[in-house]
Amino acid sequence: MSPLTTLIIILGLAGLGYLLGRRRAVALVAGDTRQLHSRPAYHGWLVALLAALPPLGLLVLGGLAGPLIPGATHGAGALLAPAAALLALAGLGVGLARISPGFRARNAVERVIGLLLILCSLIAIATTLGIVLSLVFESASFFRLYPWHEFLFGTEWTPRFGGGSKLGMLPLLWGTLYISFIALLVAVPIGLFAAIYMSEYASRRVRAVAKPAIEVLAGIPTIVYGLFALVTVGPLIRDWLAQPLGLGDSGASVATAGLVMGIMLIPFVSSLSDDIINAVPQSLRDGALGLGSTPSETIRHVVIPAALPGIVGAVLLAASRAIGETMIVVLGAGAMARISGNPFEAMTTITVKIVGQLTGDNDFNSPETLVAFALGLTLFVMTLGLNVLALYIVRKYREQYE
Secondary structure (H helix, E strand, O other): OOHHHHHHHHHHHHHHHHHHHHHHHHHHOOOOHHHOOOOHHHHHHHHHHHHHHHHHHHHHHHHHHHHHOOOOOHHHHHHHHHHHHHHHHHHHHHHHHOOOOOOOHHHHHHHHHHHHHHHHHHHHHHHHHHHHHHHHHHHHHHHHHOOHHHHHHOOOEEOOOOOOOEEOOHHHHHHHHHHHHHHHHHHHHHHHHHHHHHHHHOOHHHHHHHHHHHHHHHHOOHHHHHHHHHHHHHHHHHHHHHHHHOOOOOOOOHHHHHHHHHHHHHHHHHHHHHHHHHOOOHHHHHHHHHOOOOHHHHHHHHHHHHHHHHHHHHHHHHHHHHHOOOHHHHHHOOOOOOOOOOOOOOOOOHHHHHHHHOOOOOOOOOHHHHHHHHHHHHHHHHHHHHHHHHHHHHHHHHHHHO
16 A cells, blocks of 8 residues: 555545544534534544544655664665554544544644644754754764864865865855855845835835836745846856956956845845835824924834844744855855955855765765864854844844833
8 A cells, every 4th residue: 555545545444533522522422513522523533633643644754764774774664654544543533533522622633733733842952852853963973083173263274085185164154254245245235125115115016016027036945046147247257357457357246246145135235125115004104203303214213123033033034045055156156265355356155165076976985075064063053153143133122112
């Protein structure tokens, strides 16, 4: 029996249980549902949950435990599907047997739904914990093979499979922060000003056209942005700025990747900021205007401070997106690991090197491969730091409106 067939059988029995449970509850009171503690639908839902949840849990646990059990055979896996189907039938029978006029089916259903919500929360927490632990354990393996101080403070990145590698993180960290800074320098002002215009100044007709047009940028694949940087933006920056100023002659540069990435991030800032500014109570605007403030003064001194926590969150989302971008950097900024202040030189980021170190038939236990997990842990710590900083800013300014 295939897993899909088993799933269909379980869901079919759950649907049948709902119908039978509801019909049985009505039949027990001869159609007078006022004699029931709970509505017939709750009895039906309880039977359906008892028929569906235990076998689904068995399938999930069996699928997770199978690879972890040494010597597990295909025969044991073949017995899992019939066992789940029998468990669904047993749940259906138990649910129908428990139906009675005084049975508190509504309370039971709400408890089960509450447990499901808790389970979903635990799954999200467990997933985060699993990601962190996988990074930590593999990074620990890397630091057993390579000195941690050379990784954290080294200024040279020259991996050589077979020995003699220089795996200093600082050039990659510099490139990541430099490109992200330029991207945010482009995206934050443009996105925030666009949000202010659409929420405070634009007419409904203009807003109905402008906002979807800006949000189209978010739907463009990053590889298309990378090709745009490679074919159009890079040569323009090289011919109009870098070469006339004598600062470089390559189309791949930090400025190219940062500019294109900033264009990509505009809808992240503008759309979220627009929704947040619109959520500011109209009473704040009316009070400021009633005291004699101009519309621009109202926006500067009332609306923006009130919306600042949400705007910080939008900027944080854009920053996280910039730090994790890969394709635009590969095609727009190149793959050169260096520390330089010249924005017209080619550089690279941490994410690009993570992909590079894990690509190909390389020895997974070598420091040149395990360094990708240490770089991933670095990105995680950077993002966590951004979250802590944003939380501090939000709490500091939100106190004015509590």
